[in-house]
Amino acid sequence: xxxxxxxxxxxxxxLRRWIRAYADSRLALAGLGLLVLIVAAAIAAPWLAPQxxxxxxQLDMLDGRLPPGSVxxxxxxxxxxxxxxxxxxxLSAILYGLRISVVVGVAATLLALLVGMTLGLVAxxxxxxxxxxxxRVVDIQLAFPSILTAMxxxxxxxxxxxxxxxxxxxxxxxxxxRTTRSVxxxxxxxxxxxxxxxxxxxxxxxxxRHLLPNCLPPLMVVAAxxVAAAIALEATLSFLGLGLPVTEPSLGLLIANGFQYLxxxxxxxxxxxxxxxxxxxxxxxxxxxxxxxxxxxxxxxS
Amino acid sequence: xxxxxxxxxxxxxxxxxxxxVLGLWTLVGTTQAAALKIGLAAEVTTVDPHFxxxxxxxxxxxxxxxxxxxxxxxxxxxxxxxxxxxxxxxxTWEFRLRKGVKFHDGSELSAxxxxxxxARPAQLTNSPGSYTSYTKPIVASQAVDRYTVRLRTATxxxxxxxxxxxxxxxSKKAVEKTGTEQFNAGPAAIGTGPFRLVAFHxxxxxxxARHEAYWGVRPEWDTVHFxxxxxxAPRLSALLAGDVDLIEAVPTADLARLKTNPRVxxxxxxxxxxxxWHLDQFRDRSPYVTDLAGKPLDRNPLKDVRVRRAISKAIxxxxxxxxxxxxxxxxxxxxxxxxxxxxxxxxAVEAYDPAGAKKLLAEAGYxxxxxxxxxGPNNRYINDAQVxxxxxxxxxxxxxxxxxxxxxxxxxxxxxxxxxxxxALLGWGSLASDFTLRSIVGTPDxxxxxxxxxxxxxxxxxxxxxxxxxxxxxxxxxxxxFARQAAKLALDDVAVIPSHHQLASWGLRKxxxxxxxxxxxxxxHEVRSVK
Numbered sequence: 001x002x003x004x005x006x007x008x009x010x011x012x013x014x015l016r017r018w019i020r021a022y023a024d025s026r027l028a029l030a031g032l033g034l035l036v037l038i039v040a041a042a043i044a045a046p047w048l049a050p051q052x053x054x055x056x057x058q059l060d061m062l063d064g065r066l067p068p069g070s071v072x073x074x075x076x077x078x079x080x081x082x083x084x085x086x087x088x089x090x091l092s093a094i095l096y097g098l099r100i101s102v103v104v105g106v107a108a109t110l111l112a113l114l115v116g117m118t119l120g121l122v123a124x125x126x127x128x129x130x131x132x133x134x135x136r137v138v139d140i141q142l143a144f145p146s147i148l149t150a151m152x153x154x155x156x157x158x159x160x161x162x163x164x165x166x167x168x169x170x171x172x173x174x175x176x177x178r179t180t181r182s183v184x185x186x187x188x189x190x191x192x193x194x195x196x197x198x199x200x201x202x203x204x205x206x207x208x209r210h211l212l213p214n215c216l217p218p219l220m221v222v223a224a225x226x227v228a229a230a231i232a233l234e235a236t237l238s239f240l241g242l243g244l245p246v247t248e249p250s251l252g253l254l255i256a257n258g259f260q261y262l263x264x265x266x267x268x269x270x271x272x273x274x275x276x277x278x279x280x281x282x283x284x285x286x287x288x289x290x291x292x293x294x295x296x297x298x299x300x301x302s
Numbered sequence: 303x304x305x306x307x308x309x310x311x312x313x314x315x316x317x318x319x320x321x322x323v324l325g326l327w328t329l330v331g332t333t334q335a336a337a338l339k340i341g342l343a344a345e346v347t348t349v350d351p352h353f354x355x356x357x358x359x360x361x362x363x364x365x366x367x368x369x370x371x372x373x374x375x376x377x378x379x380x381x382x383x384x385x386x387x388x389x390x391x392x393x394t395w396e397f398r399l400r401k402g403v404k405f406h407d408g409s410e411l412s413a414x415x416x417x418x419x420x421a422r423p424a425q426l427t428n429s430p431g432s433y434t435s436y437t438k439p440i441v442a443s444q445a446v447d448r449y450t451v452r453l454r455t456a457t458x459x460x461x462x463x464x465x466x467x468x469x470x471x472x473s474k475k476a477v478e479k480t481g482t483e484q485f486n487a488g489p490a491a492i493g494t495g496p497f498r499l500v501a502f503h504x505x506x507x508x509x510x511a512r513h514e515a516y517w518g519v520r521p522e523w524d525t526v527h528f529x530x531x532x533x534x535a536p537r538l539s540a541l542l543a544g545d546v547d548l549i550e551a552v553p554t555a556d557l558a559r560l561k562t563n564p565r566v567x568x569x570x571x572x573x574x575x576x577x578x579w580h581l582d583q584f585r586d587r588s589p590y591v592t593d594l595a596g597k598p599l600d601r602n603p604l605k606d607v608r609v610r611r612a613i614s615k616a617i618x619x620x621x622x623x624x625x626x627x628x629x630x631x632x633x634x635x636x637x638x639x640x641x642x643x644x645x646x647x648x649x650a651v652e653a654y655d656p657a658g659a660k661k662l663l664a665e666a667g668y669x670x671x672x673x674x675x676x677x678g679p680n681n682r683y684i685n686d687a688q689v690x691x692x693x694x695x696x697x698x699x700x701x702x703x704x705x706x707x708x709x710x711x712x713x714x715x716x717x718x719x720x721x722x723x724x725x726a727l728l729g730w731g732s733l734a735s736d737f738t739l740r741s742i743v744g745t746p747d748x749x750x751x752x753x754x755x756x757x758x759x760x761x762x763x764x765x766x767x768x769x770x771x772x773x774x775x776x777x778x779x780x781x782x783x784f785a786r787q788a789a790k791l792a793l794d795d796v797a798v799i800p801s802h803h804q805l806a807s808w809g810l811r812k813x814x815x816x817x818x819x820x821x822x823x824x825x826x827h828e829v830r831s832v833k
Contacts, residue, residue: 056691056694056695056698056704056705056706057698057699059695060695061621061622061625061626061692061695061696062621062625064625064626085625085626085685085688086688086691086692086695087695159707241680241681241710245705245706245707245708246680246687246690246691246706246708247691247694247705247706260534260553260554260555261555263553263555263556263559264555264556264558264559265559
């Protein structure tokens, strides 16, 4: 193989092709940039935030409901985005809230992906009774709105970040199971799988080494969209007062806390966490949209 | 005396002028019926006055029905259908009825109706919230004549008149052969109250018209329309849009904005609802008390009165009321509101004293403090979740590592009543402090009905004895004195930690006046128009 051929192969490497296709859209690039920023801010929250909003020792109720830019009573802190009713610095609370959103979104999606994908692969590859049973369970699951499933589970489990993740996984795994199964069924009939079978490879190897990688692109699109859905669902649950304790507010709870003050002009308690949530979801959706375009051969520009 | 006489003369002249003006005004008024539209914050579930004992139901039922003993806006007993009452002996009460009281169907009230009404709650066995606790002390009743009723109790029982203020008097003739549904439909809803029922649409609206033969002060309104507007925003919007003339429970966060609106006015007043903290005082290891590292503590610091006092001193009630409650409450020293029967004004509001609190904690053997989780509801009282967080913040300042868990009422009360918590917030409203003390700090005894809401299971025989004496006193003065002593004893011992008394608010369109009531009830017949 000549060097020129090799370069051509490299140029045609799917990953490169995808990156190039992704960069086609400036909006999608901006979305990706925003997303990276948000994730970085969430990870670095303990070092970035002027205050630990979960430590009651650091809060002073006498600083409650101060407008953006106010200085704390002891003169040591400037509340750039104002404070909530407990005297919690909104900027710090939003950074910590983003952290919760990112952790919950990513963890719930990965777990749901793992569960749904495994079940979907098995169902799609083997078919039969297990497939029929699993798909009926998926049907039932999808018939319930995910918010309802999550609320019922949280009412049973109680509060806590681990419980929220479990509730989200339980309400989202079915999407992955269904997607994986449909792709796996198509792929399983293709020649390369037949070839692998004829070579006498073990079933485990065929499913996870050969079938799985070819099912991944559509799953990645679903997962990217579901991260946004998981974050929105967590915010909704927190807004409704389920989910996390009041002393550890996530974005949804922060919005709920400020909700009653919207009429009275103290906009900042709801507005800023709302904006943070909006930007996060926007960035995720921009990225997911472009991923779908890139990974879907039918939409690919010739 | 001379001056008084001339004053009377002068007054008589003005009465004549006033009568003339009123007469003219009535003539004008006949062309335009005076209607009052009220937005209620909670649903009225039934018109049957003996079926479902809830605050919103009772508030509404007072429009259609009367009780023997009435309660004024400040929570004091005044005469209702009974002109007067007296304890004939230690276990016999005599009630003298007003003469000439007319039911809505025109028939006249008699002792028979009273006896029938007092017996009826016990017959409604399917009641979801019974009124029988008010009639249970009565072991025998007797109509001495058409206007006199005698009631006997098994043991001396001072609060009987207060209990009877919760029992509505119905017409025996109208009710005898009917059930709850006939009240809701109308035929059985025959009372003696200031208004008669025109239509009842459950969960939606209720229409009333003035009872022209009402025995009391004639209400200003020809008709009254109640609308159920349970959500805060729509209720407020209805007032601002002029769809209703008056709303109860103005949303806290909007009060400041409403006060600057020239088209509406707001009435606020202290109510009976008092919030306090229960502290686990019966377990040696309390479930939500830990050491500083978060491990369960092998002794219960809340059993030590010094620790309880320290927690009380650590709470900055003034700041709590001004900041967390935005002025919607006043700091409390008692577990009953000021003015309520048995309120002890000698008890002072605990002063905010973090240094003193730390000193007491050190004396009790906790110089570094300990860990404690506070529990409270998040949808029951004014800014309740914020109150719990603020108190946790304040406890952290004196070294107690306080955490917070707030839950919806439905979950919270179940767990709290099973005494699952170490420190938990409760709000209580009653018209007599001996009642409150019996429920809140009386040694729990389900059979006797004592300590039914004593979550911390505080127990002090001396307090129990004083409460018992109060309940057995048929002389109001003696009873109130015992109740005050009991309150002092229990609170000196920090049986519970009083926090604040809530304020209630009503929003009215300009031109209306309502003074509010300590029981938070909204009475159309107490709403007046002003110039």
